[in-house]
Amino acid sequence: MKLFQKEIQLKPFARGYHLITALIEQQFPEIRQIQAGMLQVFIKHTSAGLTINENADPTVRKDFESFINDLVPENYHKFIHTYEGADDMPAHLKSSLLGNSVQIPITNGKLNLGTWQGIYLCEFRDMGGSRKLVLTAFGN
Numbered sequence: 018m019k020l021f022q023k024e025i026q027l028k029p030f031a032r033g034y035h036l037i038t039a040l041i042e043q044q045f046p047e048i049r050q051i052q053a054g055m056l057q058v059f060i061k062h063t064s065a066g067l068t069i070n071e072n073a074d075p076t077v078r079k080d081f082e083s084f085i086n087d088l089v090p091e092n093y094h095k096f097i098h099t100y101e102g103a104d105d106m107p108a109h110l111k112s113s114l115l116g117n118s119v120q121i122p123i124t125n126g127k128l129n130l131g132t133w134q135g136i137y138l139c140e141f142r143d144m145g146g147s148r149k150l151v152l153t154a155f156g157n
Contacts, residue, residue, distance in 0.1 A: 018050035019054070024061075025096045027148045034078035037067075038135040042128065049126040054156015056128060059118040061149040064108035064142050066115035072135030073089045081139075085111050106139035115139050123149045123156055 027037070038132045041058060042048065048056060060067050071077035079129065089110045091103040096108045118134060123128040130136075 018155060018157055019051055020153075021045070022153045024149055024152065027138065027150065029144075029146050030138060030148070032082075032140050032143050032145070034081045035138045035140065036072055036078075036135045037138045038072065038128070038130070039119050040129055040155070041136060041150070041152060045149050047122055048128065048154050049152055051123045052125055054123040054154060056123055057118055057123045057151075058121070058139070059138060059151040059153070062117075062145075063112055063133060064105060065145055065148055066112040066139040066141070067115060067119045067132070067147045068071070068115050068137050069119050069121070069131055069134050070137060072130075078137065081137075082136060085114070085139075085141075094121040094137070095119065102143070104141065108145075110142045111139070123154060 023045055027040070058067055065118070070081070089107045091107050093107070096106045098109070140148075
């Protein structure tokens with residue numbers, strides 16, 4: 018069995034949902050050495066998340082943003098953790114709701130995503146800054 022692990026640093030992204038599938042494939046070419054296996058992508062932050070969803074129509078990402086902001090509003094009067102800004106505590110909750118990792122099968126050296134699927138970086142902060150991902154690929 019082959020095992021590869023790499024940490025990559027993403028440039029800062031604006032608040033929102035961003036497709037990062039191609040970026041991961043470019044920065045982790047070791048995937049091509051695996052015929053059957055898995056890729057785990059883990060984000061090392063508590064105010065951003067990862068998910069897999071629609072990769073073609075950008076309005077899906079805008080709808081994600083609208084819905085999650087309605088679900089977890091900023092300036093919620095019961096939040097105590099507010100010293101890092103109005104977007105911080107909501108970002109922690111959104112990160113927990115969407116998650117901090119995704120797993121994708123690898124088949125014949127390629128990510129085995131559906132035709133309309135892509136990996137999203139979910140940036141929940143106005144000024145989230147650079148984000149670190151741990152990429153782990155394993156298989157035969």
